Amino acid sequence: MRVVLSAYDSRGGVEPLVGLAVRLRELGAEVRVCAPPDEEFEKRLAAVGVAMVPTGQSVRDLVTGRTPPAPGGIARRAADLVAAFHENVTAAAEGADVLVATGLVPAVAGVKSAAETLGVPYVYVSYQPVSLPSPHHPPIPRPGRPLPPEVTDNAVLWERDAEDAQAVFGEAVNGHRASVGLPPVDDVRDHVFTDRPWLASDPVLAPWRQPAGLDVVQTGAWVLPDERPLPADLLAFLDAGEPPVYVGFGSIPMRDPQELARVVTESVRAHGRRVVLSRGWADLALADDRDDCFVIGEVNHQALFRRVAAVVHHGGAGTTTTATWSGAPQVIVPQGADQPYFAARVAELGIGAAHDGPTPTVESLTAALGTALAPEARVRAGAVAGAFHADGAEVAAKLLFETVGRTPSA
Template sequence: MRVLLAAYDSRGGVEPLVGLAVRLGELGARVRVCAPPDEEFAQRLAGVGVTMVPTGQSVRDLVTGKTPPAPGGLPRRAADLVAAFYDNVTAAAGDCDVLVATGLVPAVAGVRAAAEKLGIPYVYASYQPVSLPSPHHPPMPRPGRPLPPDVTDNQVLWDRDARDAQEVFGEAINTHRAQVGLPPVDNVRDHVFTDRPWLAADPVLAPWLRPADLDVVQTGAWVLPDERPLPAELVAFLDAGTAPVYVGFGSIPMPNPQEVARVVVEAIRAHGRRVLLSRGWADLALTDGGDDCFVVGEVNHQALFRHVAAVVHHGGAGTTTTATWAGAPQVVVPQGADQPYFAGRVADLGVGAAHDGPTPTVESLSAALDVALTSETRARATAVAAEFRTDGAMVAARLLLDAVRQGSPSVVA
């Protein structure tokens, strides 16, 4: 059995494919991954013996502004993504038995088009329920298209979201489909999602609520135990005093990162805690050289989060999942997309606090830490971690291979 996995996403969106790829390999499948050409993705996949096909532009360079804006803006970038993923997937998947795609809509549309041309089954996967249409939640606002504040009917909002996706991406996707001999689609969102999307999220942290029109297959989060050791210098810092508070915003380009670093350090020190600051793609740095602070780059978060007093982060699916699995109390400072949803889930589960808004002040972050650093929150985080399903990637791998062998239309499109 041969499987191709594809994603155009940041580290939190590529990492789950690492877990799924490894579990598929354990079941005898041969796996390739189409992913952005960022070095950290290539190293991670190479480290577990998975072949990567670099596809599209560097996500990090786009997010951090190192890649100049393309002429034509979003429509041009969408067209480039559709073509890049169609071309690379078509070249890499000619002998594959199934394709799995996640990430940005134009990239997924390119994968779906390749699947149609090659006659290969296709699965779309999401890492959070709020990207999928449901009567139980509104859609996430698309860039430049905020949700109307006077509309509260979720079905009306989802209908609007489908129209927005068509207006933003439809021309680029349909122009490419015409070029490769495929018919146009009048609802690109539902076309790429299919009516049987998979949800690779933990059912306690991010449950799919029923009833709903979509026949969602929730597998559990695609996590893989990370055996990489922590750097010796970091271990020495952890051992030198009480558990620090970790702060990191992943791939989010935080505005005014120097001020953010100053605020978080001051708020954490006010609680008598040491600070562990992750540079991330915002390139956060310390404003002073106090020995109660330490800066880290790329490290094993699964191991690290088991040694911290709390995790302050942006609320991306990957970081929230890892912190929940580790049993670490959390403070979520959501910046957009699915992050307000995960902030709400952290608060609702009692495993931490949801910061009000994207810009922390010393006072607002201190108030959130007042909640996260209590013994009650620590106990609740430990209890929720015990309920976390660690077999999601294996569940998905078995389901995928069994469905392809049996030709099951109820699982793959």
């Protein structure tokens, strides 16, 4: 069986495809991944022997502002993404049996069009339940289109979300579809989601609630055990004292990184703890030259999170999933999108704290850390980790074989 996986997303959106790709190969499938041309994605996929087809612009350059605004703004970028993913996925999927897509709507729409062009099955995947229409939660606000505060009916908000998606992406999607001989669609969102989307999240951390209008298939999170050793200097720091607190904000370009580093360092020190500070895409750096802080780049988070007292982060699906699986208490400082949802879930599960708002102060973060560093949070985090469904990628891989009527060869 041949499978093409695609994502236009940050590291947290590409990493689950690594897990799925490895499980598919173990079952005898041939796999290719279409993803942004960022070096870290190419290295990660190369490390597990999976072919990658660079597609679209660099996500890191786009997020950090290195890519200048395009003439025509969002509409132009959307049109470029639709075209790039349709062209590259169509080429990569010659002889493929099924296409799997996640990430930004225009990129996914390009994959959906490729599936129609090739006449092969297509599966849409979300990593969090709140991006899928449901009466149990409101939609995530789209850029420049905040939810009307006077509307509290989730069904009405989801109707508006479909209208917003069509208004923002409809012209780009339908313009491209016309150029490749496909009919227009009047509901881009539901067109790409389909009526049977997959949800690749852990059912304890991020459950799907029924009833809802969609036939959602929750597979569990797509995780892959990371066997990479931690760097020797980081191991030496960890071994030199009590477990430190990890602080990192992943692919989020945080405002005033220097001030943020000061705030998080002082907050952690207020609890008598050391700091492991991840540079991330915000390029965080040490606040001073004291020896109780250590800065890291790309490392094995699974191994590191099992060695720390708590994890302070932005609340993306990837980091929250890894921290939960690792049994580490968390403090989530949500910046937007699905992050407030994961912050709320961490608080509800009793495995940490949800910071109130995106900009921490020493006082607010010190208080949140007090919750996460309490003994009961550590005990609860361990219990939730013990209930984590670590076989989600294997479940999804077997479902893909069933989808196309194939039998795994391994």
